[in-house]
Amino acid sequence: xxxxxxxxxxxxxxxxxxxxxxxxxxxxxxxxxxxxxxxxxxxxxxxxxxxxxxxxxxxxxxxxxxxxxxxxxxxxxxxxxxxxxxxxxxxxxxxxxxxxxxxxxxxxxxxxxxxxxxxxxxxxxxxxxxxxxxxxxxxxxxxxxxxxxxxxxxxxxxxxxxxxxxxxxxxxxxxxxxxxxxxxxxxxxxxxxxxxxxxxxxxxxxxxxxxxxxxxxxxxxxxxxxxxxxxxxxxxxxxxxxxxxxxxxxxxxxxxxxxxxxxxxxxxxxxxxxxxxxxxxxxxxxxxxxxxxxxxxxxxxxxxxxxxxxxxxxxxxxxxxxxxxxxxxxxxxxxxxxxxxxxxxxxxxxxxxxxxxxxxxxxxxxxxxxxxxxxxxxxxxxxxxxxxxxxxx
Amino acid sequence: xxxxxxxxxxxxxxxxxxxxxxxxxxxxxxxxxxxxxxxxxxxxxxxxxxxxxxxxxxxxxxxxxxxxxxxxxxxxxxxxxxxxxxxxxxxxxxxxxxxxxxxxxxxxxxxxxxxxxxxxxxxxxxxxxxxxxxxxxxxxxxxxxxxxxxxxxxxxxxxxxxxxxxxxxxxxxxxxxxxxxxxxxxxxxxxxxxxxxxxxxxxxxxxxxxxxxxxxxxxxxxxxxxxxxxxxxxxxxxxxxxxxxxxxxxxxxxxxxxxxxxxxxxxxxxxxxxxxxxxxxxxxxxxxxxxxxxxxxxxxxxxxxxxxxxxxxx
Ligand SMILES: Cc1ncc(C[n+]2csc(CCOP(=O)(O)OP(=O)(O)O)c2C)c(N)n1
Ligand code: SF4
Ligand SMILES: [Mg+2]
Numbered sequence: 001x002x003x004x005x006x007x008x009x010x011x012x013x014x015x016x017x018x019x020x021x022x023x024x025x026x027x028x029x030x031x032x033x034x035x036x037x038x039x040x041x042x043x044x045x046x047x048x049x050x051x052x053x054x055x056x057x058x059x060x061x062x063x064x065x066x067x068x069x070x071x072x073x074x075x076x077x078x079x080x081x082x083x084x085x086x087x088x089x090x091x092x093x094x095x096x097x098x099x100x101x102x103x104x105x106x107x108x109x110x111x112x113x114x115x116x117x118x119x120x121x122x123x124x125x126x127x128x129x130x131x132x133x134x135x136x137x138x139x140x141x142x143x144x145x146x147x148x149x150x151x152x153x154x155x156x157x158x159x160x161x162x163x164x165x166x167x168x169x170x171x172x173x174x175x176x177x178x179x180x181x182x183x184x185x186x187x188x189x190x191x192x193x194x195x196x197x198x199x200x201x202x203x204x205x206x207x208x209x210x211x212x213x214x215x216x217x218x219x220x221x222x223x224x225x226x227x228x229x230x231x232x233x234x235x236x237x238x239x240x241x242x243x244x245x246x247x248x249x250x251x252x253x254x255x256x257x258x259x260x261x262x263x264x265x266x267x268x269x270x271x272x273x274x275x276x277x278x279x280x281x282x283x284x285x286x287x288x289x290x291x292x293x294x295x296x297x298x299x300x301x302x303x304x305x306x307x308x309x310x311x312x313x314x315x316x317x318x319x320x321x322x323x324x325x326x327x328x329x330x331x332x333x334x335x336x337x338x339x340x341x342x343x344x345x346x347x348x349x350x351x352x353x354x355x356x357x358x359x360x361x362x363x364x365x366x367x368x369x370x371x372x373x374x375x376x377x378x379x380x381x382x383x384x385x386x387x388x389x390x391x392x393x
Numbered sequence: 394x395x396x397x398x399x400x401x402x403x404x405x406x407x408x409x410x411x412x413x414x415x416x417x418x419x420x421x422x423x424x425x426x427x428x429x430x431x432x433x434x435x436x437x438x439x440x441x442x443x444x445x446x447x448x449x450x451x452x453x454x455x456x457x458x459x460x461x462x463x464x465x466x467x468x469x470x471x472x473x474x475x476x477x478x479x480x481x482x483x484x485x486x487x488x489x490x491x492x493x494x495x496x497x498x499x500x501x502x503x504x505x506x507x508x509x510x511x512x513x514x515x516x517x518x519x520x521x522x523x524x525x526x527x528x529x530x531x532x533x534x535x536x537x538x539x540x541x542x543x544x545x546x547x548x549x550x551x552x553x554x555x556x557x558x559x560x561x562x563x564x565x566x567x568x569x570x571x572x573x574x575x576x577x578x579x580x581x582x583x584x585x586x587x588x589x590x591x592x593x594x595x596x597x598x599x600x601x602x603x604x605x606x607x608x609x610x611x612x613x614x615x616x617x618x619x620x621x622x623x624x625x626x627x628x629x630x631x632x633x634x635x636x637x638x639x640x641x642x643x644x645x646x647x648x649x650x651x652x653x654x655x656x657x658x659x660x661x662x663x664x665x666x667x668x669x670x671x672x673x674x675x676x677x678x679x680x681x682x683x684x685x686x687x688x689x690x691x692x693x694x695x696x697x698x699x700x701x702x703x704x705x706x707x
Contacts, residue, residue: 023482026475050486052478057516061471064513067464068439068475074482076475094464200460200476202435202495207455209463216452 007179009140009172013079013105013165014039015179016147018049019187020103023074026054026065030084031117032169033107037079059084063091063104070100071208073199075151078102081169082109085123089130095162096131097224098209101154101197102162103147108136108269109169110355118356119169121268124295125319125329131224133159133231134296136166138254138272140177142293143167145248148182152191152238159231160197161224168270170356182246190245232297252299254291255306261288262311263371266303266334268292271316271352271359278364287368292330300337307338312346312375314367317386318353327351327386346379349386363389398591404430408458414448418623420614420630421445421502421529423587428527429459431597432498437480439473441501441510442466444536444615445529459498467509470517473499473524496601497523502613503530503544507568518577518606525600525607528570531615539618543568547685548678550620550670562673566685574608575644581607583643583652587614588630592641592652599645612639620669629667636664637690637702651693651701658705661686 007015013036017025025044027037043049054069056062062078069076080088085106095102111122121136128134133153137143146165154163167173182190198206212220235252243249256272257264257279263286265275272291279287290306292299307313317328326332331349338345350367353359367389374382408429415422425445438461440446446463449456464472477497483489499517501510506528517524533551534540541551545563550556554563574582581603585593593611600607612633614626621629633639634653638661641653661683665671674682683705690702 023486024475024478026478050482052482054474054478055520056471056474057512057519061468061474061513061516064464064468064471065475065478068462068472069479069482070475071462071472072437072476072479072483073488074479076479090465091468098464200437200462202437202460205458205460207450207457207461210450210452210455211447212452 002180004178005181006176007140008035008174008176009143009167010035010107010174011039012140012144012179013147013167014043015181016144016187017077018043019148019182019184020075020151020191021184021188021193022049022051022077024052024054024066024069024076025078026056026062026069026076027078027080028056028059028062028084030059030081032109032173033079033081033084033105035173036105036107059087060091063088063095066102067091067095067098067100070102071098071200073195075193076102077104079105079107081107082111082123085127086111089127092127092130092132097220099160099197099224099227100162101151101160103150103154104162104164105147106164106166107169107173108166116355119171120354120356121318124166127164128296128329131161131228132296133161133163133228133235134166135164135294136268137172137293138270138291140167140172140175141179141248142250143172144179144182145242145246145250148187148191149238149242153231153234155191155194155196156234157196159227159234161227161231166269171270186245190242228297232299235294250293251302252294253302253306254293255288256291257288258285259288260309262286262375263314263368264288264290264307264310265314265316265367266290266292266330267316268295268330269318271318274359274361275364278361278368282365298333298337300340303334303337304341304343307334307345308343310345312348312371314371315347315349316359316367317349317351320351320354331386344379346374346382348374348382350389351386352389357390359389398595400590403427403590403594406430408434410456410458412454413456414451415444416616416623418616418626420587420612420626421531423626424529424611424613425449427587427590427593428597431594432601433496435494436496436498437476438462439464439469439476439497439499441469441505442536443502443505444531445500445502447536466505468513469499469501469505469510470524470526471513473497473526474517474520474522477522477524496525499524499526501528502535503528503532504534504542507543507570515577518574518579518608521605523604523606525597525609527609527611529611529613531613531618533615533618535615535618544570548671548674548682550673556673561678570610577606579606579608581643581645582609584610584612584639584641586612586630586634586639586641588627588634589641589653596643618670621667625667629664632659632664632667635659636661637686638664640689640693640702642693649696651697654701656703658690658703660705660707
């Protein structure tokens, strides 16, 4: 066993950035992401990481500079949260369409208003259709490992897309856990620096970001769609090799509990830890958890595989889309996946923990009880709207 | 002193290819052609959204023989910051040979620079990136159809400052981008004009010989936006200088120098009357513009410490 170091989630991310020997870091402070960049600045200031830090004046410029640096051939890192992610939104689409292997960590946080620095998945979900590979960790070790996986996936010539890794604000970013730190040697062996993408090279000049008219735009989009879909194969290969090398195994999803549990909860991020604790302590083997780690591309096959035999499914959404026919974005992904595969399943959406309100064991118990009750009802009697957990009426 | 540079001395090599879709007589097209003559081959260009970007890179064609990147409207300077930082990092790490001198040029229109891109520009200037930023100023958002910008001059008709019973064209004065750049204590700023190409060439060469952030403000007549016949571009650009509406100068490490002295100025009307965008102006409005130009000339002469732009001669 390797030596473990106590690290906050944000420090764990920064150590991974160091292991990846990143060339350029451009980021702007925002809670709860800030300490990632502070830690990286410390590494650079001490000569532990040889990178150029760009002290940009906004997140919009953070990602714009990242695009410029990546297009020049540098390995680049940025990170943000909430309003910062919202400010980057325009450039997130462009970074993906320009097929640049940028890696960004999202320390998830609620979106204003009211302004709120605490955790939910509003920011992560708001950018889930920008063409990035997206994954979310459950604990600090995973947040650390995801950054290393991200570079390997992003820079693979079959992918060449930006990758977002995420960890829950405060619940993970500011919570200390023992971490096996990946060294620079190990990191670079797993994700070696190779020039796999077109760059701005005076000896071989290319035009990037050209105007694509109706004769061409569509083909660009189709290729981007294919690349994002194909990133799944690369993800699967990467986690397999990661396990061989580091002994920690990840998949696009993680199933916890009895495979034939009647009630299955679908969740993302740190809340999964509480659900696991609940399953271990309380449930008599009739509750399972399907934790989604890889959110884009959405692992439809595994969603089907693990929900196929459930009597009832409860999706825990930590973001809300007012006015939509679904309420929570994760629920919408699950519903579409099941319906595409002709699985008529009872699925109930629970909106929980917005703006940092903790999702407690008590809440999970209530959710499970509700599902046990709804399990006995015919499908047509299921609630047509999401159920809100732990909110005052 | 060697003899002054003439247009015949400029490099023959073209790195801005013909066949682009800029309007006949476009001032920005003349600028781009000669900017790419002045910068070395090993120059990476970042460009903001706008007329130049849209008309020169319709996929799968490109007018650019330089490595060139466009990302969005408001971020050319931020993209350039990233390019420059990457070049430095990759050199330090031995990926790019230390001996390879690669310059970074960033360009945007007046909208992409004075308005929506001012934050990214300010950040780039303040952080001290080794980047030359050139703003081609056609005094409105031309790409989207002649809407006013912070660079639109007093009195100009645009589609968002139309001339009607109440409105008389733009009623505010042009933003002073040079003072904004100078407030960042940058080592070099200059103004250039497509009717004075050797001056433009020399300023770009000089700017690139200086480390750090540099800004060049380029006068850029626009045929449909300013409403004139295509053959008048150079005449208008010259008249801007002869009337004192535009002054060619540079500020190198705080030292101010006018590069095109004008001993006797022409009345501003001579400039205004060449362009349809000013056609509606009354004598009173023209005299107001003359007053603004006089003010500007006085300021320039004060900076120069002598009279370099002379009085109006009628
Ligand atoms: C964020 C954003 N807002 C608006 C636009 C639309 N737009 C594209 S180019 C342009 C005007 C460009 O004006 P300027 O920078 O002066 O360049 P010009 O076209 O005049 O050369 C505008 C408003 C855009 N592309 N992006
Ligand atoms: S609209 Fe004006 S700036 Fe744009 S290409 Fe035509 S002349 Fe040039
Ligand atoms: Mg303009």
